[in-house]
Amino acid sequence: MTRFTSVQDKSYYYLPMTTMTIQPGSAKERLIYFALLTRFDKPIGTFLLLWPTLWALWIAGAGKPDTYVTIVFVLGVILMRAAGCIINDYADRNIDGQVARTRHRPLVTGKISGKEALMLFAALCLVAFCLVLTLNWLTIGLSFVAVILAILYPFMKRHTYMPQAFLGLAFGWSVPMAFAAQTGGLPDVTWLLLTATVLWATAYDTLYAMVDREDDLQIGVKSTAILFGEADKLVVAVIQVTFILTMMIIGGKLEMSMYYYLGLSAASALMIYQQYLIRDREPDQCFKAFLNNNWVGLVIFAGIVSHYFVR
Numbered sequence: 001m002t003r004f005t006s007v008q009d010k011s012y013y014y015l016p017m018t019t020m021t022i023q024p025g026s027a028k029e030r031l032i033y034f035a036l037l038t039r040f041d042k043p044i045g046t047f048l049l050l051w052p053t054l055w056a057l058w059i060a061g062a063g064k065p066d067t068y069v070t071i072v073f074v075l076g077v078i079l080m081r082a083a084g085c086i087i088n089d090y091a092d093r094n095i096d097g098q099v100a101r102t103r104h105r106p107l108v109t110g111k112i113s114g115k116e117a118l119m120l121f122a123a124l125c126l127v128a129f130c131l132v133l134t135l136n137w138l139t140i141g142l143s144f145v146a147v148i149l150a151i152l153y154p155f156m157k158r159h160t161y162m163p164q165a166f167l168g169l170a171f172g173w174s175v176p177m178a179f180a181a182q183t184g185g186l187p188d189v190t191w192l193l194l195t196a197t198v199l200w201a202t203a204y205d206t207l208y209a210m211v212d213r214e215d216d217l218q219i220g221v222k223s224t225a226i227l228f229g230e231a232d233k234l235v236v237a238v239i240q241v242t243f244i245l246t247m248m249i250i251g252g253k254l255e256m257s258m259y260y261y262l263g264l265s266a267a268s269a270l271m272i273y274q275q276y277l278i279r280d281r282e283p284d285q286c287f288k289a290f291l292n293n294n295w296v297g298l299v300i301f302a303g304i305v306s307h308y309f310v311r
Contacts, residue, residue: 033111034120037089038082044291046081048204049171051297052197053077055304056178059189059254063308069181072131077174079131083124084150084170090117091154099215138180146173157216161227164209168201169194192250199243203236203271204293207278210286233278240271247300256307263303267296 039045053073057065093107093114106112125147132143149170156163172194179190202224209216209225210232216223228235244264251260274289 033106037086037106037112037117037120038124039085040082044294045085046078047294048201048297049081049174050074050077051294051301052172052193052200053174053178054301056175056190056193057182058301058304058308059193059250060179060182063305063311065182069135069178072135073174073178073181076128076131079124079128080146080150083121083128084153086117086121086124087151088154090114090121095219095221098219099212101212101215135181136184138184138186139177142173142177142180146170146177149173157221157223159222161222162202162224163222164202164205164224165198167205168198171201172197189250189253192246192253196243196246196250199239199246200293200296203239203243204290204296206232206236206239207274207286207290207293210278210281211283211290232281233275236278237271237275240274244268244271256304257311259306259310260303263300263306266299266303270296270299 035041057070057073061069089105089107092102097103097108102108107114107117129143129147132140149166153163153166153170156166160166175194175197176186176190179186206224206228209223212221213223213225215221216226224235225232244267247264247267248261250256251264270292274292277285277289277292279285
């Protein structure tokens, strides 16, 4: 019998598995490693994907999104975030061992094979697609773009210094899908909200990239943290301000009430706090600033819900 210890890299939450006694090679051990592969022990990524989806659903539904559509999208977010983690780890399986934060991932250690990972990725995508098939044709068509973006994203860091923006597009694609499912169309505000989501994701994923910058420089992986260099804090601040301004434009077009703008004010305060955290570019503090974006998504969602609830 051996002790199983969960991966000791940065995370938002860990599954309560760090003190389990696990038989090597047992079904329970396999399930644990599959859970680690899909990042079910680290829900921060799911939250960051979920918040823009909920913003879009509530706006598209004028505060009363269809219950079934909402359930489908929440389940789809969970499934596709897990699938995205798998394909990301598969693409990085030969370089993750050179990065302190990722060297213990299941594909690196050989606990899960590449074939098994691809099979699980396909299975999760299939289940998510079956859910989408219950929606309208426009949403189904947009879902193919979502899968392509999820597959391409992990390879962007090899060819461009802007993989964070591509991640924003992949994460943000739930926005047009949500509008399509809820309204049957793609109104102008769809693209403004997609733009805002890309900006937000570029900012917070740059904070994440600042944690790995030294390792990435050594192994030749590209990121906005490397591209921005000494101007990283300033550029992130500019992107954050542009994000808030875009959300304000959306609020103006939709004639949102003060509750919406209170949410944006809270989000702005949180982003100022993030700038304080990264002032010395310490990796732990940069990671903390990245995690803080969960609250940004929450307070904006609270503002949207409050607007429709009290009007």
